[in-house]
Amino acid sequence: MSALVAKMCWKIAVKKNQTVIWVKPLTNDCYMEREPGTQPPLCRPDDDPDAVWHVPMQACITPYSEQSHRAGGSGLAPWPARLTSPSPRLADLGYSYEMFDKDMEIWHHRVDSYRSLLTTKIEPNTLRNVMDMKANMGSFAAALMDMDVWVMNVVPEDGPNTLKIIYDRGLIGTIHDWCESFSTYPRTYDLLHAWTVFSDMERKGCSGEDLLFEMDRILRPTGFIIVRDKRTVIEFIKKYLKPLHWESVAIADAEPDND
Numbered sequence: 001m002s003a004l005v006a007k008m009c010w011k012i013a014v015k016k017n018q019t020v021i022w023v024k025p026l027t028n029d030c031y032m033e034r035e036p037g038t039q040p041p042l043c044r045p046d047d048d049p050d051a052v053w054h055v056p057m058q059a060c061i062t063p064y065s066e067q068s069h070r071a072g073g074s075g076l077a078p079w080p081a082r083l084t085s086p087s088p089r090l091a092d093l094g095y096s097y098e099m100f101d102k103d104m105e106i107w108h109h110r111v112d113s114y115r116s117l118l119t120t121k122i123e124p125n126t127l128r129n130v131m132d133m134k135a136n137m138g139s140f141a142a143a144l145m146d147m148d149v150w151v152m153n154v155v156p157e158d159g160p161n162t163l164k165i166i167y168d169r170g171l172i173g174t175i176h177d178w179c180e181s182f183s184t185y186p187r188t189y190d191l192l193h194a195w196t197v198f199s200d201m202e203r204k205g206c207s208g209e210d211l212l213f214e215m216d217r218i219l220r221p222t223g224f225i226i227v228r229d230k231r232t233v234i235e236f237i238k239k240y241l242k243p244l245h246w247e248s249v250a251i252a253d254a255e256p257d258n259d
Contacts, residue, residue, distance in 0.1 A: 005022055007034070007038055007039065007040070008040065008061060009024070009025045009030035009031060009034075009061075010022040010023065010024055010025075011023055011025070026072050026073050027064060027068075027069050027072055028063045028064050028069045031061065031063055039059075040059045040060055040061055041060050041061070042060060042061050042062075042063055043058065043060035043061060043062050043063070044060075047060070047062070049062045050161050050163075050164060052163075052175055053157040053175050053177070067088065071088075074088070074168070075088040076088070076168055079170050080145070080170070082168065082169055082170050083142050083145060083169050083170050083171070084104065084142060084169075085169075086100045086101070087100075087164070087165045087168035087169065088168075089164050089165060089168060090165065092164070093160055093161075093162065093165070095137075095165075100137065103136065103137050103139045104139045104142060104143075106139070107139035107140050107142070107143045108139075108143045110140075110143075110228070111140065111143035111144065112143075113252065114226060117250040117252060118224065118249070118250060121224075121249045121250065122224065125148075126190065126222075127147070127149055127190045127191055127224075128148070128149055128150070128190055129149070129150065129152075129188060129189045129190050129191075129220075130144065130149045130150065130151045130152070130189065130190065130191045130192075130193070131151065131152045131154060131189045131191070131192050131193065131218075132151055132152070132153050132154060132193045132195075133154050133178065133192060133193060133194045133195070133197045134154065134155075134156060134194065134195050134196060134197050134200070135153035135154055135155055135162070135166060135173060136155075136162055136195075137162050137165050137166065137169075138151075138153050138162075138165065138166040138169050138171045138173065140153075140193060140195070141153055141166075141171050142169060142171070149190075150172070151171065151172075152172065152173065152174065152189075153166045153171055153172065153173030153174075154173065154174055154175070154176050154182075155173060155174070155175050155176075156175075156176070156177070156178070156200065157175050157176060157177045158177070158204075161175070163175055178197055178200070178201060178206070178211055178214075179201065179204060179206035179207075181214055181217075182214065182218060184218055185218075186217050186218060187217075187218070187219065187220045187221065188218050188219075188220070189218055189219055189220060189223060190219075190220055190223050190224070191223060191224045191225070191226070192215055192218070192219055192223070192224075192225045192226070193225075193226045193228075194215070194225065194226065194227045194228065194229070195228045195229070196228065196229050196230075197211070197227075197229070198211065198227065198229050198233040198236070198237070199229055199230055199233060202233075208233075208236060208237075209240070212237065212240050212244065213244075216244055216246075224249075225246070234251075
């Protein structure tokens with residue numbers, strides 16, 4: 001173990017009895033100084049470190065990008081400022097700081113609207129496990145910062161891979177295809193937030209019914225689902241409220257139709 005992590009350029013930060021804590025290097029310097037043929041090798045330059053959906057694991061080390069190497073670190077603001085600070089990696093996706101700020105503004109407004117609709121419906125201290133089923137840059141979760149909740153931010157596998165932006169903000173997340181079941185226990189979440197997820201399913205030719213059943217599976221009893229989508233989607237879901245034993249507790253203007 002010690003020989004392997006040394007080849008990976010990890011260094012011992014703390015060692016006490018049988019406990020060892022290693023720290024990863026800040027730059028590529030150590031990787032570049034390794035002897036030729038050292039195992040594990042560096043990943044090929046054409047490997048995409050952000051490709052994580054249905055990608056086999058490889059026994060190689062992903063070096064830092066040139067930007068991170070030159071900066072000698074991530075360049076992230078300390079917590080909690082990093083939650084609302086633009087990530088240095090926005091440019092990787094072609095996003096500007098202005099787009100980031102606008103996204104935060106939009107979701108703060110929307111979350112305030114959700115709160116006004118649900119404040120009399122949700123008992124105090126009953127929300128803890130929350131999922132944003134289409135998280136984009138994680139601004140829905142960031143807008144919940146003053147609440148004692150944690151949010152699983154799900155990024156669609158066929159859209160912009162914003163997961164690194166979510167992690168840069170100090171949030172957690174994963175990539176998923178909602179045409180498939182989500183890997184979690186039944187009755188896991190207290191609240192599910194679905195922003196245009198059903199429209200995406202429709203576009204991909206997947207079953208909206210199956211998605212409703214999956215949401216019902218992972219939602220806890222008396223849990224809440226917020227669906228923000230076009231009007232035709234809302235009408236579709238209304239047909240299943242009675243069979244699923246769901247209750248509609250609040251309705252606001254739907255997203256404009258995109259058809």
